[in-house]
Amino acid sequence: MPTLVRTDDVRRQNTRLVMDSLRRLQRVSRTEIVKQTGLSPATISSITSTLISDGILISQEHIGGLIGRGRPRIILSLRPEVGCIVALMLSMNRLDARLQDYAGQTIAQNHLDFDSKSTPAPELFTQIDRLISELLARRSSHPTMPLRYIAVSVQGAVDVTRQTLLWSPVMADQDINIGEFLAKRFKVEVSVDNDCNLLAKALQWRYPEQFGKHFAAILLSQGIGMGLMLDGRLFMGTRTSGNEFGHMVYKPEGAECHCGQRGCIEAYASEYAIFRRLSTHKHDGAPPAAIDETMMRHFMQQALLQEGEEREAWREAGQAIGYGLRSLFALTDPVPVALVGESAMIASLIEPEIYKILSKPGNNAEAEIKLLWYQDADDMIMQGCALVALQAVDHSTQLTAGVVE
Numbered sequence: 001m002p003t004l005v006r007t008d009d010v011r012r013q014n015t016r017l018v019m020d021s022l023r024r025l026q027r028v029s030r031t032e033i034v035k036q037t038g039l040s041p042a043t044i045s046s047i048t049s050t051l052i053s054d055g056i057l058i059s060q061e062h063i064g065g066l067i068g069r070g071r072p073r074i075i076l077s078l079r080p081e082v083g084c085i086v087a088l089m090l091s092m093n094r095l096d097a098r099l100q101d102y103a104g105q106t107i108a109q110n111h112l113d114f115d116s117k118s119t120p121a122p123e124l125f126t127q128i129d130r131l132i133s134e135l136l137a138r139r140s141s142h143p144t145m146p147l148r149y150i151a152v153s154v155q156g157a158v159d160v161t162r163q164t165l166l167w168s169p170v171m172a173d174q175d176i177n178i179g180e181f182l183a184k185r186f187k188v189e190v191s192v193d194n195d196c197n198l199l200a201k202a203l204q205w206r207y208p209e210q211f212g213k214h215f216a217a218i219l220l221s222q223g224i225g226m227g228l229m230l231d232g233r234l235f236m237g238t239r240t241s242g243n244e245f246g247h248m249v250y251k252p253e254g255a256e257c258h259c260g261q262r263g264c265i266e267a268y269a270s271e272y273a274i275f276r277r278l279s280t281h282k283h284d285g286a287p288p289a290a291i292d293e294t295m296m297r298h299f300m301q302q303a304l305l306q307e308g309e310e311r312e313a314w315r316e317a318g319q320a321i322g323y324g325l326r327s328l329f330a331l332t333d334p335v336p337v338a339l340v341g342e343s344a345m346i347a348s349l350i351e352p353e354i355y356k357i358l359s360k361p362g363n364n365a366e367a368e369i370k371l372l373w374y375q376d377a378d379d380m381i382m383q384g385c386a387l388v389a390l391q392a393v394d395h396s397t398q399l400t401a402g403v404v405e
């Protein structure tokens with residue numbers, strides 16, 4: 001039986017394409033949207049006219065941008081006043097928040113340092129409330145701009161409804177329903193995502209040529225995490241955000257991990273594991289509560305400079321990640337891998353170890369598997385978080401505009 005494609009489905013898909021190219025390019029002509037989306041000029045004209053009359057887009061004559069016969073160039077952009085969003089990031093001992101308008105411009109941002117491990121959930125809510133309220137108060141120059149969505153990034157596992165932080169290495173409490181709290185307090189839709197999934201989202205957005213339908217984004221920081229994109233969708237577990245790459249087994253019954261188990265990849269490749277090994281001269285022991293950043297920088301410099309235990313520690317980190325990727329690729333086949341975090345500075349030591357593990361006899365892993373390194377994880381996670389919020393608003397504005405049934 002032939003598949004029946006409904007006209008409104010097609011229009012919805014096309015509208016998504018148009019919105020995506022507007023969000024990516026920000027200020028763009030209809031001709032450029034045609035080029036970007038591959039849709040016909042008539043389709044683009046029809047969709048953009050609807051979006052303009054519904055107040056989602058603004059159309060401006062571009063001064064100095066005259067085209068054939070002296071006609072001014074018309075530039076389209078998203079209307080900032082449609083609303084604003086908050087992107088909130090919870091990490092070890094820190095909360096970061098950013099307020100953006102609908103066009104994606106940052107209106108205000110702030111952060112708060114606190115002792116996350118000793119903060120119970122109700123106190124965390126108070127802190128978040130303070131941070132977001134203070135941000136919203138800075139909308140004074142945009143008094144009519146309503147808050148439309150809050151997206152939250154967390155370290156740890158989230159439930160599949162993307163509302164509750166089930167477990168996090170940065171909090172002592174478990175099952176923290178951040179989504180429900182924020183939705184009630186600020187009367188908006190909320191989603192809560194694992195930070196590595198947001199990292200994957202931002203990478204795909206920034207570098208669509210490298211990170212398309214299939215890729216893995218590994219966060220190398222205090223812990224080790226992964227966002228896994230397969231067939232254009234972020235992989236989720238059956239009950240949770242899943243995909244605890246850092247807690248896959250590297251050495252059975254090996255070094256103690258933050259998660260309470262032993263021998264995980266994270267217990268060898270994370271910053272705390274490397275710091276533990278180099279500051280105590282032991283591979284095992286309770287994971288350190290804090291990392292001395294000055295000492296860590298010194299260790300890194302030593303590793304880059306000469307042979308020794310520092311260099312060995314980062315080499316073993318590469319091996320642990322390499323074995324993890326080998327197990328992963330046995331399930332998924334090889335995919336491009338982004339490695340993100342401060343460890344990018346020491347990629348020259350880690351990368352050869354990963355390739356060694358991934359090379360099969362007669363096979364050159366470097367030719368088959370692409371590893372790409374990026375340093376600024378926090379900035380990317382925040383961008384992924386804001387994107388989730390803005391795209392959710394895109395969807396709801398199309399709902400109210402009658403573009404979607």
Ligand SMILES: [Zn+2]
Pocket residue numbers: 246247257258259260261262264266267
């Ligand atoms: Zn673990």
